[in-house]
Amino acid sequence: MTTTETHTVVVEREMPHPAEKVWRALTQGPLIKEWLMDNDFQPIAGHKFKFRSQPVQGWDGIIDGEVVVVEPNTKLSYTWTTMGLATVVVFTLAATSGGTKIRMEQSGFRSDRDAAFKGATYGWQRFIGQLERVAATA
Numbered sequence: 001m002t003t004t005e006t007h008t009v010v011v012e013r014e015m016p017h018p019a020e021k022v023w024r025a026l027t028q029g030p031l032i033k034e035w036l037m038d039n040d041f042q043p044i045a046g047h048k049f050k051f052r053s054q055p056v057q058g059w060d061g062i063i064d065g066e067v068v069v070v071e072p073n074t075k076l077s078y079t080w081t082t083m084g085l086a087t088v089v090v091f092t093l094a095a096t097s098g099g100t101k102i103r104m105e106q107s108g109f110r111s112d113r114d115a116a117f118k119g120a121t122y123g124w125q126r127f128i129g130q131l132e133r134v135a136a137t138a
Helices: 019-027 029-035 115-135
Strands: 007-015 048-052 062-071 075-082 085-096 099-109
Touching (some): 019 099, 029 115
Antiparallel strands (some): 007 099, 048 062
């Protein structure tokens, strides 16, 4: 039996907004488009959706997903499949005295040295920053 080790990108941040505002930014399609990508997302377990971005050489700009977990204002999880790599994204929200702590984990990367892992590490830092901006007005 062989065990394949996978790698995870983790981004944590405290946002000065209540969990309800962060949740709306995470789950409402027009708001997701503002901080992440165009989409047909619905916060319903089992819903299949697509994130759509500008295609670049070697990538069609499409990410396929399926909602796995929806626990309003607490936890959201979905699959993230692109270019033959299937990963899982989990957002966890926790109230703090100053707002909401958000933790994003994307797991299932084959290597911490490949382009997908490096791209996700960079991308999620930027996306979470944009999410915080969108949550302020959500």
